[in-house]
Amino acid sequence: MPPFFYIRHNNYMKDYSNYISIIGAGIGGLALGNILKKNDIPCVIFEKSEKISEYEAGISISPNGLKVLEKLDLDERFKEVSAQPGYAVFHSNNEIITEISSNVVTSLRKNLHNILLENYLALDGEILFNHELVDLDLTDKNIYFSNNIKSNVNHVAACDGIRSICQKKLSTSNSKPEYSGYSVWRTIMPSHQKKINFHLGSNFHVVSYPVDQNKISLIAAIKDKNKFNESWKEKGSLEDLFSTIPSSIIDMYPTIKDSNEIYKWGVYIRPKIESLYNNNITFIGDSAHPIVPFLGQGGCLALEDAYIFGNLLNKYKNNFNKAQNKYQQVRIKRIKSINNQSLNQAKLNHLSNPLLIFVRNMLMKYTNVILSRTKNIWSYDISKIKDL
Ligand SMILES: Cc1cc2nc3c(=O)[nH]c(=O)nc-3n(C[C@H](O)[C@H](O)[C@H](O)COP(=O)(O)OP(=O)(O)OC[C@H]3O[C@@H](n4cnc5c(N)ncnc54)[C@H](O)[C@@H]3O)c2cc1C
Numbered sequence: 001m002p003p004f005f006y007i008r009h010n011n012y013m014k015d016y017s018n019y020i021s022i023i024g025a026g027i028g029g030l031a032l033g034n035i036l037k038k039n040d041i042p043c044v045i046f047e048k049s050e051k052i053s054e055y056e057a058g059i060s061i062s063p064n065g066l067k068v069l070e071k072l073d074l075d076e077r078f079k080e081v082s083a084q085p086g087y088a089v090f091h092s093n094n095e096i097i098t099e100i101s102s103n104v105v106t107s108l109r110k111n112l113h114n115i116l117l118e119n120y121l122a123l124d125g126e127i128l129f130n131h132e133l134v135d136l137d138l139t140d141k142n143i144y145f146s147n148n149i150k151s152n153v154n155h156v157a158a159c160d161g162i163r164s165i166c167q168k169k170l171s172t173s174n175s176k177p178e179y180s181g182y183s184v185w186r187t188i189m190p191s192h193q194k195k196i197n198f199h200l201g202s203n204f205h206v207v208s209y210p211v212d213q214n215k216i217s218l219i220a221a222i223k224d225k226n227k228f229n230e231s232w233k234e235k236g237s238l239e240d241l242f243s244t245i246p247s248s249i250i251d252m253y254p255t256i257k258d259s260n261e262i263y264k265w266g267v268y269i270r271p272k273i274e275s276l277y278n279n280n281i282t283f284i285g286d287s288a289h290p291i292v293p294f295l296g297q298g299g300c301l302a303l304e305d306a307y308i309f310g311n312l313l314n315k316y317k318n319n320f321n322k323a324q325n326k327y328q329q330v331r332i333k334r335i336k337s338i339n340n341q342s343l344n345q346a347k348l349n350h351l352s353n354p355l356l357i358f359v360r361n362m363l364m365k366y367t368n369v370i371l372s373r374t375k376n377i378w379s380y381d382i383s384k385i386k387d388l
Helices: 027-038 063-071 075-080 109-122 165-170 238-244 254-258 298-315 320-349 354-366 369-378
Strands: 005-008 011-014 020-023 043-046 058-061 087-092 095-101 105-108 126-128 133-137 142-145 150-152 155-158 178-190 196-201 204-210 215-223 262-269 281-283
Touching: 020 027, 027 043, 027 109, 027 298, 058 063, 058 109, 058 215, 058 298, 063 075, 063 298, 063 369, 075 105, 075 109, 087 354, 095 354, 095 369, 105 109, 105 215, 109 126, 133 165, 155 165, 165 281, 178 254, 178 320, 215 238, 238 262, 281 320, 298 320, 320 369, 354 369
Parallel strands: 020 043, 020 155, 043 126, 087 196, 155 281
Antiparallel strands: 005 011, 058 105, 087 095, 133 142, 142 150, 178 215, 178 262, 196 204, 204 215
């Protein structure tokens, strides 16, 4: 048998006992891989799918997330394949309430995945597809995959998303995700729109933004008693959307009929996180803090988490516990705050009481409430964090 290899269930696997094993090649996992490779820290990514996710879905990355891409020298590449809408227009009751400048970059999420992957591979990063983690033993630092392969690793970075198996295996709580009462349609359609549109309605809101020069992403969130599955792959129906969202809004998007597919996502709330690590495992992104999508921050937080934890691993070298403690200390307050704000945002967007709608619209029109809310989130600059 060659050195550094061992047989398990007739399968060979390299010895990863000196590696950080990153579970999941989403935004958080790929970003962490990039940061570790940049710092010459041995790592490997295990991804359950056969390739990187290519769902036709949009994503907006705000300045706090862009800062991470800038640190990785990937911001310009991302901007080249994306849109930079420049301003956002808020509508309510068929009128424009206000317009604000915006420096988010909007794109197809596969663009972000591909850029992160290409760079990781260029840094000689290793990724193993078709490796679905099914179990882990934190005492012996063994991880087990559905293809019967077992690997011994140095540390586990759980980047396995909203339905994290790592969380499930370690959680002592029996509480299950609860349906939030909201569902979200999403579709990509041909259009040359240059701005971001927010349409606020009673019990719904619609957001549209360009993902490149020829396509836009449209997301419609509604209050919906019927529970819908939480999945990127669940189809929705245009007829259903048309019967729920007022035609005055739908008519602004005539090419919606030309969209390839429409999908529907049931939004679920998970128990609040108390810790970002447990023993030899550290949680990053949605696996650490699944968040409702109403502020468009889940991906940005995954980028921030990855940058901070990756740099702490570099600083404290192999003292994982120090890195974990500091990571938790730096992250937890911000994560909890954005989580709460995201939940409240849906309520604000969906007001149905005419008096409250009037007050909200006046505040949006005549005060800088929107900018001050976003500033707190967007101005977070990872390069200014002390001790990184
Ligand atoms: C409708 C909608 C719109 C959104 N819009 C925005 C937005 O505009 N801006 C923004 O910042 N965020 C947005 N988000 C949130 C964002 O998509 C997530 O927060 C982000 O993808 C989280 O990244 P992650 O790396 O933690 O997880 P994921 O991107 O979910 O990646 C997890 C990866 O782990 C893999 N995996 C899972 N289980 C296993 C396993 N057992 N073994 C191995 N691999 C595994 C998966 O295949 C996947 O590749 C939105 C979310 C939704 C639902």
